Amino acid sequence: MSQFLQILVNGLLLAGLYATMSYGLAMIYGVMKIINLAHAAFIMLGAYLAWTLFTYAHIDPLLSAPLITIFFFVFGMLLYRFVVRRVPMADVPTLPSLLLLFAIWLILKNLAYLIWTGNDRAILTSYTFTAFDIGGIRIGLIQFIIFLVGIGILLVLRVFMSRTYVGLAIRALTQNREASLLVGIPADQIAMIAFGMGTALAALAGALMALLYSFTPEFGSTFLLRAFCIVVLGGLESFGGVAFGALVLALAESYAVTFMEASLQPAIAFTILVIALIVMPTGIARTFEEWQIKRQIAQ
Amino acid sequence: MSRNTWHRIFSTSGLGWLLAVACVGALLYVPSRNPQGYLVFLGMSTFAHIAMSYAWDILGGLTGQVSFGYGVYFGLGAYATGIAMLQGVSPYVGMVLGALIALLMSIVIGVPTFRLRGPYFAIATIGVNEAVRVIMLNWRSVTGGASGLPLPSTGFSGPILYRDALILMLATILLYRWIMRAPLGLALNAIREDEDAAAALGVNTLLYKLIAHGLGAIVVALAGGIIARWDVYIEPISTFGFGRSIEILMMPVIGGTGTFWGPLIGGFVLTAVKDQIVSAYPNLHLLIYGLLLALIMLFEPKGAVGVARRLRRWIRARVGSSVVPGAGKEAPTEHGKVAGGR
Numbered sequence: 163m164s165q166f167l168q169i170l171v172n173g174l175l176l177a178g179l180y181a182t183m184s185y186g187l188a189m190i191y192g193v194m195k196i197i198n199l200a201h202a203a204f205i206m207l208g209a210y211l212a213w214t215l216f217t218y219a220h221i222d223p224l225l226s227a228p229l230i231t232i233f234f235f236v237f238g239m240l241l242y243r244f245v246v247r248r249v250p251m252a253d254v255p256t257l258p259s260l261l262l263l264f265a266i267w268l269i270l271k272n273l274a275y276l277i278w279t280g281n282d283r284a285i286l287t288s289y290t291f292t293a294f295d296i297g298g299i300r301i302g303l304i305q306f307i308i309f310l311v312g313i314g315i316l317l318v319l320r321v322f323m324s325r326t327y328v329g330l331a332i333r334a335l336t337q338n339r340e341a342s343l344l345v346g347i348p349a350d351q352i353a354m355i356a357f358g359m360g361t362a363l364a365a366l367a368g369a370l371m372a373l374l375y376s377f378t379p380e381f382g383s384t385f386l387l388r389a390f391c392i393v394v395l396g397g398l399e400s401f402g403g404v405a406f407g408a409l410v411l412a413l414a415e416s417y418a419v420t421f422m423e424a425s426l427q428p429a430i431a432f433t434i435l436v437i438a439l440i441v442m443p444t445g446i447a448r449t450f451e452e453w454q455i456k457r458q459i460a461q
Numbered sequence: 462m463s464r465n466t467w468h469r470i471f472s473t474s475g476l477g478w479l480l481a482v483a484c485v486g487a488l489l490y491v492p493s494r495n496p497q498g499y500l501v502f503l504g505m506s507t508f509a510h511i512a513m514s515y516a517w518d519i520l521g522g523l524t525g526q527v528s529f530g531y532g533v534y535f536g537l538g539a540y541a542t543g544i545a546m547l548q549g550v551s552p553y554v555g556m557v558l559g560a561l562i563a564l565l566m567s568i569v570i571g572v573p574t575f576r577l578r579g580p581y582f583a584i585a586t587i588g589v590n591e592a593v594r595v596i597m598l599n600w601r602s603v604t605g606g607a608s609g610l611p612l613p614s615t616g617f618s619g620p621i622l623y624r625d626a627l628i629l630m631l632a633t634i635l636l637y638r639w640i641m642r643a644p645l646g647l648a649l650n651a652i653r654e655d656e657d658a659a660a661a662l663g664v665n666t667l668l669y670k671l672i673a674h675g676l677g678a679i680v681v682a683l684a685g686g687i688i689a690r691w692d693v694y695i696e697p698i699s700t701f702g703f704g705r706s707i708e709i710l711m712m713p714v715i716g717g718t719g720t721f722w723g724p725l726i727g728g729f730v731l732t733a734v735k736d737q738i739v740s741a742y743p744n745l746h747l748l749i750y751g752l753l754l755a756l757i758m759l760f761e762p763k764g765a766v767g768v769a770r771r772l773r774r775w776i777r778a779r780v781g782s783s784v785v786p787g788a789g790k791e792a793p794t795e796h797g798k799v800a801g802g803r
C-alpha cells in the first residue's frame with residue numbers, strides 16, 4: 163500500500179514537470195497551428211544555459227530560471243519574426259512548417275554539440291538529494307519545487323488567458339483564426355508573443371529538468387515525444403487538458419516501472435501517443451464531449 | 462507485363478538512352494580498376510542511399526505523406542540479413558526475408574496511422590520509430606542490445622556489394638519512373654493534392670497509400686541489408702534510429718520531392734556531404750543538413766530541382782528577350798510565367 167502511495171505521489175510530482183514542458187507546445191499549436199518540433203531544442207538549451215550559469219557564474223538554477231525564461235521569450239520572438247513567419251500558415255498544420263521547425267531543432271541540437279560537446283552534464287546543488295518524509299512517503303525537495311512551479315504556471319496562465327488582451331487574443335486565434343482577423347486582432351504580433359511564450363516555457367522546463375536529470379544535446383527528444391503525447395491526450399488546445407494529459411502520462415509511466423523494465427519506459431509515451439492519435443484525434447476532453455452529445459441525442 | 466508497362470518504364474529520347482547506358486557502363490567499370498578502392502565503398506553507399514531516397518519519395522513525394530519512420534524498415538532489413546549470415550544462410554535469403562518482414566510491418570504500421578492526415582501522420586511515425594527502436598534496443602536476445610552483433614566477414618566482397626547496390630538503385634529508379642507514368646502514380650498524386658476529392662472519385666486511398674508505403678519499405682529493407690553486409694556489424698541504435706529516418710527523408714527533400722531527378726540529386730548531395738565531413742566533424746554534417754533543410758523550406762520547397770527550374774526560366778527569359786533572334790516572340794509569355802512563378 164505504501165509503495166502504491168509512493169508511486170502515486172511520484173507520479174503527481176512528475177505530472178507538474180510534464181505539464182510545464184507541454185504548455186508551450188499547446189500554445190504554439192493553438193495560435194499558429196504549427197507542430198513545434200524545435201520544442202525539444204528549447205528544452206535542451208534551457209538546461210544547458212542553466213548548467214553554464216551554474217558552473218561558470220555559480221548562479222543557482224532556481225535563480226537563473228527566471229532569467230532564462232526571459233531570455234528565451236525574446237529569442238522565441240526573434241525566431242518567429244525572422245524565420246518562422248516566412249513559411250505559409252493555414253488552419254491546419256502544414257508540412258513546410260513542420261519540416262522548418264524540424265530543421266531548427268537539428269541546427270540548435272548540433273550547435274549545442276559544437277559548444278558543449280556530447281558529454282553528459284548534470285547540476286549538483288547542495289539540495290539535490292534533500293528529501294523529506296510525510297507519513298512514510300519520501301518527497302524530493304527538487305521534485306516538490308518543480309511541481310509547485312508547474313502548478314504556479316498553470317494558475318498564472320489561466321489568469322493571463324482570461325484577463326489580459328493578449329491572452330484573450332491568443333484564445334480567439336486558437337478558436338477561429340479568420341473571425342479573429344475580422345475583428346481586428348493583430349494576428350502576426352500575437353503569434354510572435356505566443357511563440358515567444360511557448361519557447362520561454364520550454365526553456366524554463368529545461369532549466370528545471372537540469373536539476374533532476376543529466377543531459378546531452380539529445381536531451382529534449384524523448385521529452386518532446388512525451389509532450390506530444392500529453393498535448394494530444396489533452397486535445398491540443400486547452401491548458402486544463404494539458405495538465406490532465408500530463409497526469410495521465412506521468413501516472414502511467416510511474417506505475418509501469420513496477421511491472422516492466424525501466425529501460426522500456428520511453429516506449430509507453432510513444433504507444434499512448436499513437437493510440438491517442440488514432441482512437442481520439444480530438445483529445446480526451448473533446449471525445450468525452452462528443453460522447454455526451456451523442457448520448458443526449460439518443461435520449 | 463504488357464507492352465504499355467515497358468513503354469512507361471523505358472520510353473525516353475535517344476540521347477537519354479545513350480546517357481543512361483554510358484553512365485551505367487562507367488559505373489560498372491569502377492570496381493574493376495581497383496576492387497579494394499575507396500570509390501567502391503563510396504559508390505555502394507551512394508547507390509544504396511539513392512535507392513532509399515526514391516523509396517521514401519514514392520510515399521513522401523508522389524503521395525504527399527511525410528514519414529519519419531523509414532528507419533524501422535532499414536533496421537528490419539539489416540537485422541534479417543545479419544541474422545541470416547550468422548545462421549550460415551545466404552545473405553540474399555536474409556535480404557528477401559527482411560523485405561517481406563518490412564512489407565508486413567509497413568502494413569501493420571500503415572493501417573492505423575494512415576487514418577491520420579499530414580503532420581499528424583508524420584508525428585505518429587516519429588512515435589512508431591522511437592517505440593520500435595526502444596523495443597529493439599531492449600530485445601537483447603535477438604538484436605544484441607546496445608553492443609550489437611558482429612557479422613561473419615567470410616565471403617565479403619566490395620565489388621559484389623557495389624554491384625548489388627547498383628542493381629537495387631537502377632531497379633528502384635525504374636520502379637519510380639513506372640509509378641510516375643502509370644495509373645498508380647495518378648492515384649497517388651490525387652491523394653497528395655486532395656485526399657477527400659480522390660476518395661470521392663473512387664480512389665481507395667488507404668489501399669494506394671499502403672501500396673506506396675509497402676514498396677518503399679521493401680526497397681529500404683534491401684538497402685539496409687546491403688549496408689549491413691558492408692559494415693559487417695549491426696546494432697539497433699543506428700539501424701533503427703531516428704537519425705537514419707531523418708537521413709532517408711532529407712535526401713528527396715534536398716533534391717526536390719515528387720520529381721524524377723530530385724531524389725537522385727538529393728541522395729548524391731547527402732552522401733557526398735556526409736562522406737566529406739562526417740569523419741572530421743562527427744556532428745557537423747547534421748548541422749549542414751539542418752541548414753539546408755531550413756533554407757529549402759524558407760526559399761524553395763521543391764529543393765534543388767526547384768532551384769534548377771527557376772534558373773532555367775530565368776535564363777530563358779533573359780536569352781529569349783535579348784540574345785536569340787526569333788525567340789523574341791515567345792519572350793513575353795516566358796516573362797509572364799516567371800512573374801507568376803514568384
